[in-house]
Amino acid sequence: MRQSGDHVRDTPPRGLRQRRRPRRRHRPPHARTAGRVRARAAAPLRAERMGGRAAELVREFHDLTAGTSLAGEEEVVCHNDLSPRNTVYRGEEPQPVAFIDWDMAGPGRRVHDVAHVCWQYAGLGPLIADPADAARRVRLICDAYGLRERGEVVETILWWQDRCRRGIERDAAQGLAYAIRLREQGAVAQVRACHDWVAEHRAGFERALRQIEGVAASAGCPGEGSSIGT
Template identity: 65%
Template sequence: MPESTLPGGFVNAVVRIGDTVRRPASGRTGFVSDLLTLFASRGWSGAPRWLGVDEQGREVLGYLDGQVAWEPRRPAAVSSDDSLLAVARLVREFHDLTAGTAAAGDREVVCHNDLSPKNTVYRPVDGQLRPVAFIDWDLAAPGDRIHDVAHVCWQYLRLGPEVVDVAEAARRMRLVADGYGPVDRGALVRTVLWWQDRCARGIETAADAGDASMIRLRAAGVVGEVWEAHRWVSAHRGALERALR
């Protein structure tokens, strides 16, 4: 069957063949296959199905129909409070599914580690686009619940200099925490800053080591954008933390 390149992939070339998605295998392929198989065995529909490896050595995943918000301009429904609550609840679902499993090891849960609208599938629910699944699990690893919750706050709220209303961003950050459930709110803003620092330094280190995809990200100005976001969160840390109390 013919291959069609799926949009939005900046790091990996991802193609669709029929009802399957093919993506390059990596050192994480074994972990990802076990994780997606676990989700399928529990009947959770919030992730692609693992279907094996093809003759070219690529991972084969089930295709999830819907809209992925990979473009900077997104439909208003993607950014609505209802969608944000639904994202937080989806995260809580897969965290609870992995808590206490071999996949989580000695950590609280398995974290996705790259949650953002560009890795979220949206479908119409009662006439409005709502998140129904997450894709791109290749960075998934054992971690703590707050890591994914903080990443959601950073990416879905676009915490950074483009935020016009700090009070509104703080309110929506509280909404994420409310939607997820019990989480260490006192550490949430600190963990957003940790993610931003880790991301910027990670791209720089990998690019210096010759990683082609990270070289492209750095050339596109991503490192500078992340540091700008880090400075913005640092400057407004007090207001964000007060809203979470």
């Protein structure tokens, strides 16, 4: 899916490629995200090393969709579920080359995807021993993307985490089996702990992001609106 002028070609840009996979029962993004939180607790992926390259890929597909009919009245098309497990890697020292699982993609704001990358690739949560190092990794992700306006990054991370937790709780209350299983496995408590950890260290994250806003501005990323969404 590549749009150029008035023509749309069916060849996807590099960052939008998908691999063919067996059909599976759909689960909402908060279910998959909760699973990734548990996986990191069991065996850290050290995905922070790849977060910068992932951010570059996000910027690539965001720029390709900005101002097109695909984005509608929003800034860009967002993936809305970016994480190490939704990333294709290549090379002897594996580096991100593409993303998969585009079923939740839709028009949105740049900061939505950038914040999700920060949460998932930096592994933000109570398992991190050094909050200052985590703030550095978040800053590097924003640098790699070229995000100019960073005042909403931490707020949007917290929004994603709260949305994930509330989604599981809502679906469990409605009797959906996957959500009941996740709740019983402790996913709600784990995501809440990640949210509380980010909230506790919010000032440090925001201070780190403010340190280089002038440098990031030279990348030319368009400014953003003020509404995160619900």
